[in-house]
Amino acid sequence: MEPLLNPQWAKLIQMQHPEKLLSFARHLDDKLLAAIYGMDLETYLNIKGQMIRQVKEAAEQLLEQPDFADRVDRLPFKAGETVIGIGESTTDDLLSWFEILRHLLKLQRPQDEIRLINEGISGNTSSQILGRFSGIVAKNPNWFLCMIGSNDVLRFGPESAKTLVSLEEIEKNLNEIRRIAAARTKAQWVWITPPTFDEERIAAFPHFQMGQLSWRNEDIITVGEMIRSMPDHVVDTQAGFGQPELAKFIGVDGLHPTIVGQKAIVRWLVESLTGGAEK
Numbered sequence: 710m711e712p713l714l715n716p717q718w719a720k721l722i723q724m725q726h727p728e729k730l731l732s733f734a735r736h737l738d739d740k741l742l743a744a745i746y747g748m749d750l751e752t753y754l755n756i757k758g759q760m761i762r763q764v765k766e767a768a769e770q771l772l773e774q775p776d777f778a779d780r781v782d783r784l785p786f787k788a789g790e791t792v793i794g795i796g797e798s799t800t801d802d803l804l805s806w807f808e809i810l811r812h813l814l815k816l817q818r819p820q821d822e823i824r825l826i827n828e829g830i831s832g833n834t835s836s837q838i839l840g841r842f843s844g845i846v847a848k849n850p851n852w853f854l855c856m857i858g859s860n861d862v863l864r865f866g867p868e869s870a871k872t873l874v875s876l877e878e879i880e881k882n883l884n885e886i887r888r889i890a891a892a893r894t895k896a897q898w899v900w901i902t903p904p905t906f907d908e909e910r911i912a913a914f915p916h917f918q919m920g921q922l923s924w925r926n927e928d929i930i931t932v933g934e935m936i937r938s939m940p941d942h943v944v945d946t947q948a949g950f951g952q953p954e955l956a957k958f959i960g961v962d963g964l965h966p967t968i969v970g971q972k973a974i975v976r977w978l979v980e981s982l983t984g985g986a987e988k
Contacts, residue, residue: 800829
């Protein structure tokens with residue numbers, strides 16, 4: 710039996726990846742990363758290893774379903790292609806839908822050697838993603854899988870009158886990111902709507918109370934409407950994250966999906982790219 714994880718250290722390693730924040734520091738070794746997190750190398754490797762095993766097990770569980778395994782075989786990613794995931798903490802998460810997708814392809818289609826690059830960075834807004842998008846495009850992807858918007862609609866302070874990024878600016882950012890991708894690559898584009906929230910859990914979560922942080926479903930649903938209006942392929946998570954599924958799909962903070970929620974996102978993605986869910 711594996712030892713219990715220190716919850717604070719586990720959350721740091723799961724959600725915060727300093728090597729991504731500095732483009733020139735992408736090759737930090739494990740010893741240095743452990744020191745940045747404030748722990749010894751053995752502890753860091755143990756926590757990270759447990760998360761890698763957990764996300765692999767999630768992929769294995771999905772592949773136990775013959776129909777789903779067949780769909781993974783039929784995903785339109787070709788051998789040798791590069792797939793980039795763009796997003797925030799929901800993507801950056803070591804237990805994210807994108808990391809589950811990585812293991813699905815590695816387990817089911819190892820011979821295809823499809824390259825997955827996780828360009829999610831926790832806390833990023835659409836404005837920050839736009840600011841670093843030229844560097845992402847330079848990696849010559851064949852596919853973009855993009856889920857952004859949750860950090861844009863963060864609100865600060867009591868009875869906040871505005872979102873961190875205005876809804877008008879979010880729409881402009883989405884369109885500009887997509888325009889740059891079309892101008893500089895021939896990559897296929899897939900939008901994934903950011904999930905809805907559990908506002909009661911958010912309001913009760915101590916860290917959000919301390920920082921006077923809040924999120925509203927009305928805001929993220931508006932972002933979802935922007936994305937659903939795009940001409941590209943759209944995977945819509947928002948209906949699926951509604952009641953009664955919300956309780957098991959969203960974690961104790963009311964904001965971040967559980968691994969059950971992440972498995973649901975990757976299942977909808979695979980289904981959507983292979984003809985849709987069976988009736």
